[in-house]
Amino acid sequence: MGSRPAVRARNESAWLLPNDGTRTNHRLRVDMRQFADSDEIDLVIVGCGAGGSVMLQRLARAGWKVAALDAGPFWDPDTDWVSDEAGSHQLYWTDPRVIAGTDPVPMGSNNSGRGVGGSMVHYAGYTPRFHPSDFMTRTLDGVGADWPLHYAALRPYYEQIEQELPVAGERWPWGDPHGYPYRPHPVGGNGEVFLRGADKLGITAKVGPVAIVNGRFGNRPHCIYRGFCLQGCKVNAKASPLITHIPDALARGAEVRADAMVTHVATDERTGRATGVHYVRNGKERFQRARMVAVAGYSIETPRLLLNSASSRFPDGLCNDFDQVGRYLMVQGAPQTAGRFDAEVRMYKAPPPEVSSEEFYETDPGKDYKRGFSIQTVSPLPITWAEHVAAQGHWGSALREYMSDYVHWSCLGALCEFLALPENRVTLAEEKDSYGLPVARFSYSQCDNDRALARAAQSVMEDILHAAGADEVITIQRYAHLVGGARMALDERHGVVDENCRSFAVPNLYITDGSVLPTQGSANPALTIMAVAARAADHLAGGATGGTPTEGT
Numbered sequence: 311m312g313s314r315p316a317v318r319a320r321n322e323s324a325w326l327l328p329n330d331g332t333r334t335n336h337r338l339r340v341d342m343r344q345f346a347d348s349d350e351i352d353l354v355i356v357g358c359g360a361g362g363s364v365m366l367q368r369l370a371r372a373g374w375k376v377a378a379l380d381a382g383p384f385w386d387p388d389t390d391w392v393s394d395e396a397g398s399h400q401l402y403w404t405d406p407r408v409i410a411g412t413d414p415v416p417m418g419s420n421n422s423g424r425g426v427g428g429s430m431v432h433y434a435g436y437t438p439r440f441h442p443s444d445f446m447t448r449t450l451d452g453v454g455a456d457w458p459l460h461y462a463a464l465r466p467y468y469e470q471i472e473q474e475l476p477v478a479g480e481r482w483p484w485g486d487p488h489g490y491p492y493r494p495h496p497v498g499g500n501g502e503v504f505l506r507g508a509d510k511l512g513i514t515a516k517v518g519p520v521a522i523v524n525g526r527f528g529n530r531p532h533c534i535y536r537g538f539c540l541q542g543c544k545v546n547a548k549a550s551p552l553i554t555h556i557p558d559a560l561a562r563g564a565e566v567r568a569d570a571m572v573t574h575v576a577t578d579e580r581t582g583r584a585t586g587v588h589y590v591r592n593g594k595e596r597f598q599r600a601r602m603v604a605v606a607g608y609s610i611e612t613p614r615l616l617l618n619s620a621s622s623r624f625p626d627g628l629c630n631d632f633d634q635v636g637r638y639l640m641v642q643g644a645p646q647t648a649g650r651f652d653a654e655v656r657m658y659k660a661p662p663p664e665v666s667s668e669e670f671y672e673t674d675p676g677k678d679y680k681r682g683f684s685i686q687t688v689s690p691l692p693i694t695w696a697e698h699v700a701a702q703g704h705w706g707s708a709l710r711e712y713m714s715d716y717v718h719w720s721c722l723g724a725l726c727e728f729l730a731l732p733e734n735r736v737t738l739a740e741e742k743d744s745y746g747l748p749v750a751r752f753s754y755s756q757c758d759n760d761r762a763l764a765r766a767a768q769s770v771m772e773d774i775l776h777a778a779g780a781d782e783v784i785t786i787q788r789y790a791h792l793v794g795g796a797r798m799a800l801d802e803r804h805g806v807v808d809e810n811c812r813s814f815a816v817p818n819l820y821i822t823d824g825s826v827l828p829t830q831g832s833a834n835p836a837l838t839i840m841a842v843a844a845r846a847a848d849h850l851a852g853g854a855t856g857g858t859p860t861e862g863t
């Protein structure tokens with residue numbers, strides 16, 4: 311089912327975009343179906359990012375009356391985005407969040423997105439699969455958790471989403487070896503450095519996998535290699551749900567209600583079932599009725615919304631009878647190593663995601679830590695490069711010197727599988743946001759295994775850059791990619807949702823974003839989040855005929 315006509319028959323988004331040099335099908339938005347608050351629609355989705363958009367598109371195709379509410383705007387790449395680091399700040403969720411723990415995770419810049427398309431609007435574009443081992447780390451390694459489903463259950467959904475984004479890359483030798491629908495992109499200076507250094511050390515590194523068009527896909531054009539992927543690709547070459555799933559959803563009768571901040575999931579005190587969502591739009595409080603609710607607001611906002619939806623029936627927060635909401639929140643350790651070369655590298659002249667290695671992904675019995683890490687090109691633009699240098703302690707004239715030397719630097723990043731721990735969690739803070747709602751308090755502390763992994767990753771990246779000919783290397787410690795906080799499990803004592811993303815506590819409430827992941831591997835999470843949502847949608851649509859869902863109603 312991977313030929314273009316087959317992909318188009320399942321998801322027409324790329325063909326619904328204009329091919330006249332503009333980026334948005336305004337007609338689709340103008341003609342979009344609009345439900346009244348008083349309509350009892352089949353499903354209301356909170357959040358229109360990676361997980362929420364896939365649910366929306368799949369269930370619209372199944373004939374459901376479905377709407378997705380997003381707190382942020384409905385972006386128009388032509389008028390809203392600029393190819394400029396400083397000018398892209400409005401893409402991020404910058405509402406206040408309180409951080410705590412021994413190793414707090416900085417928030418408030420580009421941790422997550424706000425607006426239709428979610429965080430994938432400004433994600434880098436790497437789309438690796440998880441490995442089969444990620445689904446059973448407790449059994450294999452005695453750490454983390456086993457998922458209530460195996461890799462094989464997600465494989466068909468990985469394949470579907472890889473075709474729909476679509477993904478380009480070399481044949482992938484790691485995990486479950488597989489190919490990609492599109493050939494690998496040519497690499498720029500940073501990718502060349504990584505490939506050269508890895509080759510000298512006998513480390514396998516491959517080009518891809520990236521959700522960036524290589525060739526033409528529908529009306530989406532080829533990448534032009536200008537490197538602004540993290541600023542929202544104005545070209546429409548990099549995949550985000552705004553262009554990969556929303557157009558098809560609208561064409562199939564879904565509604566996207568932008569600038570609608572959901573404040574509370576309502577439940578019937580008598581039946582315990584969800585009845586819809588309270589939200590604020592244009593300063594007005596409103597309520598959308600629905601037969602089912604799916605929450606997909608990102609790993610911080612999803613647990614926060616559940617906790618803010620407490621009622622007399624759920625006094626400690628929705629779905630939180632067993633104190634599972636907000637727990638096991640994960641973030642990958644992401645040390646970043648830069649190396650200086652006499653020759654110019656000009657790492658900005660390509661998409662930041664180019665080359666990866668998963669050689670160190672699995673547990674190595676010869677090491678004193680469990681699980682592993684991956685290594686990827688990252689290619690910071692000048693402001694982020696200044697942050698890297700400043701984080702190393704350079705300031706004033708030294709910082710200026712590093713900045714003017716920018717074209718000579720290459721940069722690699724690792725993703726370390728920091729373990730899922732129950733005390734790493736979201737709770738509600740005293741502080742309130744502009745809607746009067748308690749903001750999230752995210753407490754995070756590393757364990758010894760996490761620190762050992764980050765040290766190992768740093769050492770391999772420094773070796774690679776030295777082997778490639780770097781005369782100076784500088785490493786900083788960072789975090790990347792939050793997942794977890796409402797994880798799937800076999801029962802309600804160990805998690806919040808089952809393998810189909812259906813909450814244990816409220817039979818017509820689903821959670822379909824990165825919050826449900828029980829482990830994170832050392833892969834970037836978006837592809838897995840979309841695959842999990844597509845599987846959950848299949849489960850729902852399987853019980854539905856002509857907009858009359860039988861599952862969970």
Ligand SMILES: Cc1cc2nc3c(=O)[nH]c(=O)nc-3n(C[C@H](O)[C@H](O)[C@H](O)COP(=O)(O)OP(=O)(O)OC[C@H]3O[C@@H](n4cnc5c(N)ncnc54)[C@H](O)[C@@H]3O)c2cc1C
Nearest residue numbers: 357359360361381428429434435436572607823824834836
């Ligand atoms: C800088 C950066 C680079 C990244 N690079 C990669 C990468 O290369 N590869 C990769 O796989 N992943 C990457 N990621 C991570 C990836 O983008 C996220 O993991 C993924 O998008 C999360 O999907 P989600 O569905 O959980 O949430 P999101 O995609 O963030 O969607 C959540 C949506 O919910 C909305 N929302 C939240 N609360 C409410 C509410 N109360 N009411 C209404 N709407 C609400 C938000 O506005 C948002 O649009 C990157 C992330 C960042 C920040």
Ligand code: SF4
Nearest residue numbers: 533534537538539543
């Ligand atoms: S490098 Fe390619 S994918 Fe990235 S922003 Fe430019 S055109 Fe888009």
